[in-house]
Amino acid sequence: MEENKKVLLGMSGGTDSSVAALLLQDAGYEVTGITFRFYEKDGNTEYLDDARELCQTLGIPHLVYDARDIFQEKIIRYFIQEYMAGRTPVPCTLCNNYLKWPLLAQVADERGIYHLGTGHYVNKRNINGYWHITCGKDTDKDQSFFLWGLPQSILKRMCLPMSELTKTRVREIAAARGFLKAARKRDSLGVCFCPMDYRSFLKTHVPEGSISPGHFYDEQGHYLGKHEGYPFYTIGQRRGLGIHLNKALFVKEIIPPENKVIISDNLQALEKNEMFLTHWNLVNADTVLEHDDVIVKIRYRKQANRCTVSQLEDGRLHIQLHEPLASIASGQAAAFYRGDVVLGGGIIE
Numbered sequence: 441m442e443e444n445k446k447v448l449l450g451m452s453g454g455t456d457s458s459v460a461a462l463l464l465q466d467a468g469y470e471v472t473g474i475t476f477r478f479y480e481k482d483g484n485t486e487y488l489d490d491a492r493e494l495c496q497t498l499g500i501p502h503l504v505y506d507a508r509d510i511f512q513e514k515i516i517r518y519f520i521q522e523y524m525a526g527r528t529p530v531p532c533t534l535c536n537n538y539l540k541w542p543l544l545a546q547v548a549d550e551r552g553i554y555h556l557g558t559g560h561y562v563n564k565r566n567i568n569g570y571w572h573i574t575c576g577k578d579t580d581k582d583q584s585f586f587l588w589g590l591p592q593s594i595l596k597r598m599c600l601p602m603s604e605l606t607k608t609r610v611r612e613i614a615a616a617r618g619f620l621k622a623a624r625k626r627d628s629l630g631v632c633f634c635p636m637d638y639r640s641f642l643k644t645h646v647p648e649g650s651i652s653p654g655h656f657y658d659e660q661g662h663y664l665g666k667h668e669g670y671p672f673y674t675i676g677q678r679r680g681l682g683i684h685l686n687k688a689l690f691v692k693e694i695i696p697p698e699n700k701v702i703i704s705d706n707l708q709a710l711e712k713n714e715m716f717l718t719h720w721n722l723v724n725a726d727t728v729l730e731h732d733d734v735i736v737k738i739r740y741r742k743q744a745n746r747c748t749v750s751q752l753e754d755g756r757l758h759i760q761l762h763e764p765l766a767s768i769a770s771g772q773a774a775a776f777y778r779g780d781v782v783l784g785g786g787i788i789e
């Protein structure tokens with residue numbers, strides 16, 4: 441498609457995408473808002489009304505796309521299955537890579553709209569002909585960690601009005617323009633369909649009897665106590681284990697077929713020097729493979745390790761960590777960075 445001055449903006453009804461609509465309009469874009477119906481807790485559709493009202497006020501068209509079935513299938517079912525397999529899922533990464541951005545592109549294509557916009561706190565940069573996601577200016581809100589899987593065909597069309605803004609500034613803009621509800625909306629925390637503690641969600645979303653109590657063991661195979669069922673534990677977890685031995689204890693391993701959870705009192709025992717990735721994406725493999733200055737992150741915050749990435753004959757990526765890293769859980773995402781540039785990422789095997 442030829443580049444034009446039209447943008448399809450994902451609107452959640454929240455502060456960021458509301459301000460994004462204002463800013464894109466100010467910048468001279470012909471904005472169309474779209475709200476995806478991904479998940480509605482207790483049937484609450486207030487977010488749809490908020491997005492629609494904002495579009496009405498700005499005089500821009502507003503589309504609604506019902507993606508509940510596909511979200512249920514691709515994200516919620518996957519989320520439950522991963523925990524049931526003893527793995528740690530990354531629903532926001534998958535939603536961005538496989539649903540949100542591809543759906544934006546699909547609808548934009550149908551309507552002859554070139555640009556794709558969201559209120560993500562990220563930026564993008566062209567390096568030697570390849571578009572890369574880069575960190576947003578607001579380091580507290582930066583969402584680059586979730587966007588390593590997007591193809592060039594989407595990256596080149598991305599329009600990111602939050603890239604140079606802080607959340608505080610975004611709220612000020614909303615208030616100054618009279619969008620008081622948008623200005624005061626609470627930040628969304630964690631996974632949109634799941635409370636902060638995923639355990640209560642699992643309890644109500646798996647068939648009765650599919651999670652049953654099991655046993656904790658130490659690394660030598662000694663029985664330590666009872667647990668509530670292996671899906672309720674994640675690698676590295678130290679709180680809420682219900683075993684009191686007057687020392688810090690960590691989940692080291694989860695063995696689903698035996699419903700066993702292995703506990704260690706030594707964080708170093710959880711450290712690894714390598715990991716393997718599947719479902720990976722590298723923006724420009726030449727700048728990543730076999731270089732010794734790549735940073736890998738497996739957590740959204742407070743962790744960054746140097747590594748060397750190689751491709752194996754079976755297609756997986758091998759990550760050699762330069763210093764050991766604790767609590768690597770299969771199913772989690774790993775994202776590669778050089779400075780503020782996202783080079784790619786993958787799913788930990």
Ligand SMILES: Nc1ncnc2c1ncn2[C@@H]1O[C@H](COP(=O)(O)OP(=O)(O)OP(=O)(O)O)[C@@H](O)[C@H]1O
Pocket residue numbers: 449450451452453454455456457458474475476477478540557558559560627628
């Ligand atoms: N249901 C949705 N429909 C369309 N776009 C969405 C939807 N949910 C999120 N988005 C887009 O993805 C961006 C990032 O979403 P996320 O939920 O991570 O951020 P957020 O901080 O809650 O954003 P906002 O303040 O706009 O709600 C949003 O700013 C918006 O542009």
